[in-house]
Amino acid sequence: MIKHKSLQHVFVDSFPSSLEPGKLYVSVEYGSVAHGCCCGCGEEIVTPLTPTDWHIVYDGETITLHPSVGNWTLACRSHYIIRKGEVIEAPAWSDQQVAAERRRDGRAKAAYFGTTQAASPSIASTAVTPERDAPQYLLSGNIGWKARIRRFWTKIFR
Ligand SMILES: [Zn+2]
Incomplete structure (x- = not known):
């Protein structure tokens, strides 16, 4: 289940020691994006931006993160897509x-x-x-x- 159905992006130099739920932190400095798991479990997710990992699209108002976020190693095993700031639940993977x-x-x-x-x-x-x-x-x-x-x-x- 997804608790946070949208994420407000924040551009930061480095990530705060604790991530506020419902926010998507983007650090160009560290080439990565971080957020609290959208299921609300409290786990903090870091998605590195590299040519072979994730990439973002910033349209001036919202952020799209691609590909999807699959938290397979967490207890929640949540899987979702962040598109234009909206969080879309995706099917769990086997x-x-x-x-x-x-x-x-x-x-x-x-x-x-x-x-x-x-x-x-x-x-x-x-x-x-x-x-x-x-x-x-x-x-x-x-x-x-x-x-x-x-x-x-x-x-x-x-
Ligand atoms: Zn979770």
Whole structure:
């Protein structure tokens, strides 16, 4: 269930230590967006803006975040789309769908950060891709989503 059906965006340099529910914090400085989970569970969600992660569209009045936000590692497992400041509930994913998305994400990063075997559709080849030039928080290879977000938070909230 979605408690916060719209999000008011706020442009910030760095994120506050606690995120106000119903707000979407955008930091160009850190290239990321943060918000409290729209289900109201209180978890804080950071979505990094990179060519292979999320991107935003700012139309001067509202923010669209793409792709959807899937909080698979949280107890709530909420999944929603943030479009023009509105929060649209999306169907929960199965474990298989989550696993498939992680593989797709791994392939996309491997392709973007450029290793020769990265273009291979083989799943196995992406599991150990050394993304040398990627910032630490992007080394998502085979670590979990939560650990990745934690790493990211550790990096920006020191
Ligand atoms: Zn939640």
